[in-house]
Amino acid sequence: MQLDVISIFPDYLAPLDLSLIGKARRDGLIDLRVHDLRDFTHDRHRTVDDTPYGGGAGMVMKPQPWSEALDHVAAQSDSRPVLIVPGPGGQRFDQATARDLAAQSHLVFACGRYEGIDERVYDYAARDFDVRILSLGDYVLNGGDVAVLAMVEAIARLIPGVIGNADSLVEESHEDGLLEYPVYTKPADWHGRRVPEVLLSGDHAKIAAWRHAQRLTRTAARRPDLLPAAAAMSAGDLEIRL
Numbered sequence: 001m002q003l004d005v006i007s008i009f010p011d012y013l014a015p016l017d018l019s020l021i022g023k024a025r026r027d028g029l030i031d032l033r034v035h036d037l038r039d040f041t042h043d044r045h046r047t048v049d050d051t052p053y054g055g056g057a058g059m060v061m062k063p064q065p066w067s068e069a070l071d072h073v074a075a076q077s078d079s080r081p082v083l084i085v086p087g088p089g090g091q092r093f094d095q096a097t098a099r100d101l102a103a104q105s106h107l108v109f110a111c112g113r114y115e116g117i118d119e120r121v122y123d124y125a126a127r128d129f130d131v132r133i134l135s136l137g138d139y140v141l142n143g144g145d146v147a148v149l150a151m152v153e154a155i156a157r158l159i160p161g162v163i164g165n166a167d168s169l170v171e172e173s174h175e176d177g178l179l180e181y182p183v184y185t186k187p188a189d190w191h192g193r194r195v196p197e198v199l200l201s202g203d204h205a206k207i208a209a210w211r212h213a214q215r216l217t218r219t220a221a222r223r224p225d226l227l228p229a230a231a232a233m234s235a236g237d238l239e240i241r242l
């Protein structure tokens with residue numbers, strides 16, 4: 001998969017050189033390129049923002065640098081990329097979104113800052129991109145960079161080979177609508193707190209049943225809003241024993 005990120009803070013994306021995503025890049029599973037938006041300016045101050053028409057607080061990102069950056073990325077694509085623009089007013093980014101985007105061949109992320117990007121850029125981008133405005137959640141960040149870090153990680157880990165053990169992707173929170181079960185490791189007795197005996201039993205059927213029950217209990221306690229969708233995903237055989 002080809003991923004391009006455009007930002008005025010390229011160093012914000014440095015964590016994508018680390019851990020499993022970094023290894024996937026080195027292994028050639030992911031071709032991730034980060035572009036500095038200021039490289040597409042032409043004034044001595046490398047200006048990317050200006051005051052908003054109509055007044056109001058803050059600054060707005062100028063359209064010209066974005067148009068040139070997007071043209072540059074589109075010219076290097078052999079498909080019609082998906083352009084993801086994080087924003088507080090976007091559609092919610094969730095696991096289903098991550099799965100859908102992980103199936104795409106070329107993703108481009110536009111990291112806005114200030115009060116956002118000039119609205120005309122979205123229309124301009126629609127010529128060469130499938131434009132999606134996505135939000136991490138109902139709170140306000142200072143820019144799109146942190147959102148892109150989260151989105152890239154959520155998407156990239158679904159690409160075959162990125163997560164060594166594909167079993168890790170099963171029974172994850174939100175994969176089938178339920179939250180994850182509790183996990184334990186050695187020692188079996190830690191400060192007088194024992195690991196549930198069933199997990200030491202070696203009875204894999206009992207362990208699987210216990211873990212599923214834990215997922216149901218946790219989801220009912222923490223995210224009851226997820227239960228209807230989870231029931232639909234499991235074709236109605238979801239029996240909630242609390």
Ligand SMILES: N#Cc1c(-c2ccc3ccn(Cc4ccc(CN5CCCC5)cc4)c3c2)n[nH]c1N
Pocket residue numbers: 086087088090111112113114115116134135136137138139140141142143144145147
């Ligand atoms: N994903 C995601 C996000 C973001 C996000 C993503 C991208 C950018 C680029 C700039 N900002 C800052 C900002 C702050 C307030 C406003 C609203 N203002 C009201 C009057 C004019 C604008 C617009 C932008 C961003 C925030 N926040 N929360 C999420 N879940």
